Amino acid sequence: DYNEFVQKARKTLGVDVDSFYNFAFAGHVKAGKSSLINSIRGITKNHPDAAPVGVTECTQEIKFYTFPDKKFPNVRFYDIPGSGTMRHTSKNYYNDKMLHAFNCLIILVQNTLCEEEVLFAKTALNYNQPVVFVRSRCDSDLDSLEKNGEIEERTQEMVNQLISKLAQVYAKEVETRAPELKHVPCFFVSSISLRNLVSGKFNSGNTFYYQEAKFLEYLTLQSRHGKNVVN
Numbered sequence: 001d002y003n004e005f006v007q008k009a010r011k012t013l014g015v016d017v018d019s020f021y022n023f024a025f026a027g028h029v030k031a032g033k034s035s036l037i038n039s040i041r042g043i044t045k046n047h048p049d050a051a052p053v054g055v056t057e058c059t060q061e062i063k064f065y066t067f068p069d070k071k072f073p074n075v076r077f078y079d080i081p082g083s084g085t086m087r088h089t090s091k092n093y094y095n096d097k098m099l100h101a102f103n104c105l106i107i108l109v110q111n112t113l114c115e116e117e118v119l120f121a122k123t124a125l126n127y128n129q130p131v132v133f134v135r136s137r138c139d140s141d142l143d144s145l146e147k148n149g150e151i152e153e154r155t156q157e158m159v160n161q162l163i164s165k166l167a168q169v170y171a172k173e174v175e176t177r178a179p180e181l182k183h184v185p186c187f188f189v190s191s192i193s194l195r196n197l198v199s200g201k202f203n204s205g206n207t208f209y210y211q212e213a214k215f216l217e218y219l220t221l222q223s224r225h226g227k228n229v230v231n
């Protein structure tokens, strides 16, 4: 039975839903899951308690992180190994990683919404689990566009236009290919911008902002739904 199945996963992974609101950051290998967790916590990968980040397959074990400054003491961020590798194949990823154990599933997506992330989201909806897509590394997209000569001078205005274009393409793709996911939000972010935002360095250098503020707002609202979360 469904409840028993979820309870069992929570017990196995030690996920405590009575005292904490638990977000799982899952998705394709190298999509930027661990970096995003570090940024939300306002720290860099060099912090002693940071989630490990790297260019090769990196996160191997499910591990949770909290806010270093105890700002939201009842929220836990679970870092999940990336999917689509030989060790963590995408086929049974949702069940293998027991993603149904968590209060909310954050799926990091690749450049294009792919088969695997659509499958994870559909599974989450079947479990009535809140789910969102996050496309991180937007700053890298801009770097590529600039290197290819597709864009010239970067401005926040131009970034806003790019994001609305990306959001339109995404919405159309979902509408035609996976209409059951049309209510699943998708946030376009950069871990670098998000960390600047969290640490109050809003106007730092040539940092541009995508949908980091919207995403943070989502996390706050979502965690408040957890009955025992007192922020």
Ligand SMILES: Nc1nc2c(ncn2[C@@H]2O[C@H](COP(=O)(O)OP(=O)(O)OP(=O)(O)O)[C@@H](O)[C@H]2O)c(=O)[nH]1
Binding pocket: 028, 029, 030, 031, 032, 033, 034, 035, 036, 052, 053, 054, 055, 056, 057, 058, 059, 060, 080, 081, 082, 083, 136, 137, 138, 139, 140, 189, 190, 191, 192
């Ligand atoms: N420019 C840029 N680089 C990023 C961003 N997010 C992650 N990266 C880089 O992308 C690489 C992978 O980041 P991770 O955070 O380790 O990705 P992951 O999804 O946790 O990877 P696995 O645990 O191996 O699945 C690292 O070299 C990061 O520095 C981002 O928003 N912008």
Ligand SMILES: [Mg+2]
Binding pocket: 033, 034, 035, 052, 053, 058, 059, 079, 080, 081, 082
């Ligand atoms: Mg990782």
